[in-house]
Amino acid sequence: MASLAGQESSATSNRDVITADGLGIEFYRSRRRKLSLREMVLRRENTAPTETFWALKDVSFRVGPGEAVGLVGSNGGGKSTLLKMIAGVLLPDEGTVKVNGGVAPLIELTGGFLGELSARDNVMLTAGLHGLDKQAIEERFDEIIDFAGPQVRAGLDMPFRHFSSGMQVRLGFALITTLDEPIVLVDEVLAVGDKDFREKCYERMETLLAQGRTLFLVSHSEPDLRRFCTRGLYLKGGRLEADGSMDDILELYNAKPA
Amino acid sequence: MLERLTRIWAQRAILRTLVQRDLRVRYARSWLGYLWTIIDPLAMALIYFLVFAVIFQRSDAGHKPYFLFLIVGLLPWQWFNASINESARSLISEAKLVRSTNLPRELWVVRVVISKGIEFVLSLPVLFAFVVVYVFTGETKLNWRLVLFPVALVLQFIFQTGIGLLLAPATVLADDTIRVVRIVLRMLFYGTPIIYTLDRAPHWLQTALWFNPLSGILELYRAGFFPQPLKIAPLVVGALMSIGFLVWGAISFARMERAVLKEI
Numbered sequence: 001m002a003s004l005a006g007q008e009s010s011a012t013s014n015r016d017v018i019t020a021d022g023l024g025i026e027f028y029r030s031r032r033r034k035l036s037l038r039e040m041v042l043r044r045e046n047t048a049p050t051e052t053f054w055a056l057k058d059v060s061f062r063v064g065p066g067e068a069v070g071l072v073g074s075n076g077g078g079k080s081t082l083l084k085m086i087a088g089v090l091l092p093d094e095g096t097v098k099v100n101g102g103v104a105p106l107i108e109l110t111g112g113f114l115g116e117l118s119a120r121d122n123v124m125l126t127a128g129l130h131g132l133d134k135q136a137i138e139e140r141f142d143e144i145i146d147f148a149g150p151q152v153r154a155g156l157d158m159p160f161r162h163f164s165s166g167m168q169v170r171l172g173f174a175l176i177t178t179l180d181e182p183i184v185l186v187d188e189v190l191a192v193g194d195k196d197f198r199e200k201c202y203e204r205m206e207t208l209l210a211q212g213r214t215l216f217l218v219s220h221s222e223p224d225l226r227r228f229c230t231r232g233l234y235l236k237g238g239r240l241e242a243d244g245s246m247d248d249i250l251e252l253y254n255a256k257p258a
Numbered sequence: 259m260l261e262r263l264t265r266i267w268a269q270r271a272i273l274r275t276l277v278q279r280d281l282r283v284r285y286a287r288s289w290l291g292y293l294w295t296i297i298d299p300l301a302m303a304l305i306y307f308l309v310f311a312v313i314f315q316r317s318d319a320g321h322k323p324y325f326l327f328l329i330v331g332l333l334p335w336q337w338f339n340a341s342i343n344e345s346a347r348s349l350i351s352e353a354k355l356v357r358s359t360n361l362p363r364e365l366w367v368v369r370v371v372i373s374k375g376i377e378f379v380l381s382l383p384v385l386f387a388f389v390v391v392y393v394f395t396g397e398t399k400l401n402w403r404l405v406l407f408p409v410a411l412v413l414q415f416i417f418q419t420g421i422g423l424l425l426a427p428a429t430v431l432a433d434d435t436i437r438v439v440r441i442v443l444r445m446l447f448y449g450t451p452i453i454y455t456l457d458r459a460p461h462w463l464q465t466a467l468w469f470n471p472l473s474g475i476l477e478l479y480r481a482g483f484f485p486q487p488l489k490i491a492p493l494v495v496g497a498l499m500s501i502g503f504l505v506w507g508a509i510s511f512a513r514m515e516r517a518v519l520k521e522i
Contacts, residue, residue: 027520088360091516103360111358116283128275129359 017183017214018063018086022095025081026052055081059240060095061233065182068215070229070246072253077235079218083107083185086216102131102181109172115161119152122160123175130179140178147174147200170197177204183214202227222250259508265362272361273369280373295381299336303328306453319454321484323397326388330480331452333385334414337378338472339443345370345422346429346439353522363515364508367422375415389483404482410475417471417500423507427514430521451476456489471496471503 028051056078063069071079084090085097087105112126123144127137145153148170155163163171177184186205205228209215219225225232225246232249234242242252266273285291303325311317311324320327348366349356356366392398429435450472456464467473474489474496481488 025520084357087358089357090519093516105358105360108354108358111354114279114283117279121279121282125275125279129272129355129361131272133271 024094410478420503420507
């Protein structure tokens with residue numbers, strides 16, 4: 001009951017929440033593309049690697065409101081890249097991706113937090129960065145801290161860098177999932193935290209789905225994918241290999257030799 | 259272009275949050291906090307005063323009183339220096355945030371210029387304290403051209419935003435940009451009429467100095483405190499160049515954005 005069947009809604013294109021059309025992005029093969037000024041000035045003749053590869057190529061799909069989509073594929077298949085493009089933090093070199101409505105990205109959970117500031121200040125500021133106004137933050141503050149757990153509450157006025165990494169991620173998750181954005185992107189963050197917290201995360205995700213949010217989940221955990229997603233996208237070598245029901249996609253993915 | 263501008267404007271609440279965060283980090287974490295904003299330019303002014311007015315006996319390098327002349331120049335320079343240094347690093351130092359939020363990326367640059375600008379404004383009471391002293395002792399008189407002070411501020415903001423938009427992506431794409439920026443800034447300090455006036459320089463050099471937008475901007479800052487006539491040429495050149503830099507910066511930023519996001 002948590003997940004809605006979105007198949008019908010994807011037929012009416014004007015209601016689509018995410019529309020990807022011929023999406024492609026090209027990266028340099030070597031991770032370090034950084035040029036030194038010498039190379040910039042000398043027309044980058046010698047050391048700059050020019051070999052490129054397409055992390056994504058010709059990827060097109062539509063996602064309707066309330067759909068729960070799982071992204072499947074082996075490492076380097078382009079899953080995270082696709083998520084980042086939907087989040088708007090990478091720009092495509094080819095094609096377009098249109099996103100209708102705001103995105104709550106569970107990608108870099110602690111990205112907005114500053115070590116020197118207290119957890120309280122961090123929540124205020126980061127929630128602001130994600131578009132919540134002051135009043136909304138104050139209303140939700142307790143909820144966020146409750147969700148993050150009693151240790152976080154005990155250390156609210158401590159500098160954030162003294163938090164354990166688990167606590168940092170908890171706070172990040174709690175914060176991002178209280179945002180009102182209609183689209184939620186999740187990149188393998190469910191694996192963090194201890195067992196209790198993970199269970200809490202699952203519940204939170206189910207609540208979000210029940211509220212009719214659109215979910216995009218990247219995960220290597222089959223139970224997670226089956227639990228949350230009704231539809232699957234299989235990315236292989238940067239191309240969209242298959243698009244279908246989650247069960248079919250997982251079957252297809254497992255059938256291929258890794 | 260226009261579309262980007264409206265996007266930035268739409269996010270001004272977030273811009274405010276960011277600036278507040280900067281100021282909080284700056285003033286809440288060090289016990290001298292606000293004092294640093296003042297000590298730095300005062301110490302510099304003292305050094306140049308000692309070297310030029312006391313040792314070389316050339317306080318006629320600038321308007322009278324020389325110490326006031328130094329401060330009016332050094333405070334905006336401090337804004338310029340800090341703003342260029344930090345806006346060049348603005349994308350790199352906030353890489354995590356740039357990677358995790360879909361905000362107009364120009365915001366990261368503008369935010370630094372504004373944060374540093376607020377520090378500049380907060381340092382102005384020092385200037386006015388000295389003005390009061392010098393007016394009281396009769397060494398200087400204020401005049402109506404004080405209204406040009408905010409104009410200078412706006413021009414400087416435009417100029418710095420333009421430079422920041424040019425440098426921030428370059429720093430992401432080439433590591434050594436920062437080093438070059440540091441050296442150029444050090445040279446530019448002497449290439450800006452801060453410790454001397456424009457007409458102290460030989461004629462050919464004066465014309466060259468017009469093409470440093472800060473020359474015109476400093477003329478504007480100083481106009482209200484000193485009776486000397488305003489030089490129009492560096493002003494016009496400086497204003498046009500500032501706007502030019504902003505346009506150039508905005509265009510180049512938009513062009514480099516794609517590559518920057520991949521590298522960050």
